[in-house]
Amino acid sequence: MKKFDVIIIGAGAAGLMAAGTAIRRGRSVAVLDLGPKPGRKVMASGGGKCNITNTAASRDRYFGKNPDFVRGALSRMSAYDILDWAKSHNIEVYEKTPGRYFCYNGAAVVLNALMHDATGAQFFYNTEISNIQKKDNVFIVNGMESKSVILATGGISFATLGVSDTGYKIAKSFGHKIVPPRPGLCALSIANWDSNLSGVSIPAKITIGKNTVSDSLLFTHFGIGGPLAYRASLYDIQDGIKINLCPGVDLITVLKKAKQKNGRRTIANILSAYMPVRVAKWIAHDDTRNIADIRDSELIKIAQNATELFIPGNKIKYHSLPSAEVTHGGIDTHDISSKTMESKLCPGLFFAGEVIDITGDLGGFNLQWAWASGFVAGENT
Numbered sequence: 001m002k003k004f005d006v007i008i009i010g011a012g013a014a015g016l017m018a019a020g021t022a023i024r025r026g027r028s029v030a031v032l033d034l035g036p037k038p039g040r041k042v043m044a045s046g047g048g049k050c051n052i053t054n055t056a057a058s059r060d061r062y063f064g065k066n067p068d069f070v071r072g073a074l075s076r077m078s079a080y081d082i083l084d085w086a087k088s089h090n091i092e093v094y095e096k097t098p099g100r101y102f103c104y105n106g107a108a109v110v111l112n113a114l115m116h117d118a119t120g121a122q123f124f125y126n127t128e129i130s131n132i133q134k135k136d137n138v139f140i141v142n143g144m145e146s147k148s149v150i151l152a153t154g155g156i157s158f159a160t161l162g163v164s165d166t167g168y169k170i171a172k173s174f175g176h177k178i179v180p181p182r183p184g185l186c187a188l189s190i191a192n193w194d195s196n197l198s199g200v201s202i203p204a205k206i207t208i209g210k211n212t213v214s215d216s217l218l219f220t221h222f223g224i225g226g227p228l229a230y231r232a233s234l235y236d237i238q239d240g241i242k243i244n245l246c247p248g249v250d251l252i253t254v255l256k257k258a259k260q261k262n263g264r265r266t267i268a269n270i271l272s273a274y275m276p277v278r279v280a281k282w283i284a285h286d287d288t289r290n291i292a293d294i295r296d297s298e299l300i301k302i303a304q305n306a307t308e309l310f311i312p313g314n315k316i317k318y319h320s321l322p323s324a325e326v327t328h329g330g331i332d333t334h335d336i337s338s339k340t341m342e343s344k345l346c347p348g349l350f351f352a353g354e355v356i357d358i359t360g361d362l363g364g365f366n367l368q369w370a371w372a373s374g375f376v377a378g379e380n381t
Contacts, residue, residue: 004030004122006381007139007146009129009167011038013114013370014353014377015152020117021378029121030144034153034164036125039111041158045367050107052086053079053371054364055099061361062369063234064333065179070358072338073372076379079364082371089113100363129166132173139348148348148381150341152374155327155354156181167355168331174346177332179357184328185366186233187225187319188241190311195221200276204228205244208235214247215362219279222319231362233318234328241316243309245283246274251303256296263292267302275306326366330357341377350377 006022008015011033022029031038045051054061057079062070083101086093091113092104103109124142132149133140139149153167168178197219204217206228218226224243232241251274258270267287271280283306291299318324335344336351343349352373360366 002030002144004028004144004146006030006148006150006378007032007141007144008150008152009033009141009170010152010154010353010355011035011123011125012152012154012353013039013042013367014154014374015150016114016118017371017374018150018152018352018378018381019121020114021375022381023118023120025379027381029118030124030146031118031121032124032127032129032142034127034129034166038123038125039114041154042111042114042367043107044158045107046102046364048107049102050110051364051367052091052093052101052103052110053082053368054101055079057360057365057368061365063184063328063359063361064357066333067358069333069336069338069356070369070372073341073376074368077372077375079368082368086110086113089116097363129170132170134346134348137348148350150350150352150377150381151331151355152352152377153355155330157183157186157321157324157327171331171351171355174343174349176335176343176345179329179332181321181327181329183318183321183324184234184326184359185230185362186324187220188223188229188233188237189317189319190223191315193221193223194282197278197282200278201226202245202275202279203247205247206232207242207244208232208237209239211235217243217245223316227362230325233324234359234361237316237318238313240313241311243311244307245279245309246306249274251306252300255291255299255303259291259294259296259299264290267291267294271306326359327354328359330355333357339376340380341373342380350381352377
């Protein structure tokens, strides 16, 4: 029976970072993965350019039952540490938007660097994990023994990359609770939506309870997508959402002034100065009346429809788990040490990355969590 210091299950961003960290500490490492090759999600990240990190990574950009859980790992491996790591591997990065870094030469250079760091580890691909047992403080995994096991199996979204709930099953077998997984960073489906708006993009704002998110909104044939919808999907939408299609503009004042000075223009014509024509016509319900003929009370309702468009919770849902970029939910952080990523229920069992109930905002935050949690797990095995 082969013996290792550490067996890592999952050859994604978190698992590979953990492997490199453990190797650097002189540990013998085996990495098992269900798929045919490592880093599949790394290769797909950032449209193939790998959104390697975001310097805004902090507790307020993460979601889960306990977002404070990220503090320890992010303090040990910050976004700036990742930028230093990239530099040490001659990975050229660029800042696409403030704080958000991509790789000039694509995601392959990141994967190559991770694999370089993991030199010495033994990799086993296309490997099903039949079961994990622990006897006399030793884990037995597929006929191999180890003192430590790191679960870095990822979530169950992005089905085309080959995903599995193996990590959840293993965690449950050792007494861990699972926060029910649902889609995260995904489009939102809206019942009885007007598909004629499909393809239109507009800067907008969405309010969910006390939380507000601003970004680019894309109208789809089934509802809304684009960065704004993706970011809104990280919140609980059961009480509905409020959409502002014209943020930063006092539309009531705009319409009232237009009524006084440009009375022969239509509502849609006036609104089209602030939003795409198709959206303006939709907000105006194709009303062809001159604005001078419309009562102020109607103008107020039209302005509110554009800036406070409410979609009730019973008409909106997360689009689908297979198409989501990440999984919201996962292994409950309550029984995991935020300082070491080790199980509080089973010494020697560690967790890293998306398999944990931590989900990052759009823009490199999920990869940063993978790097940080993988580093901490690998450092403590």
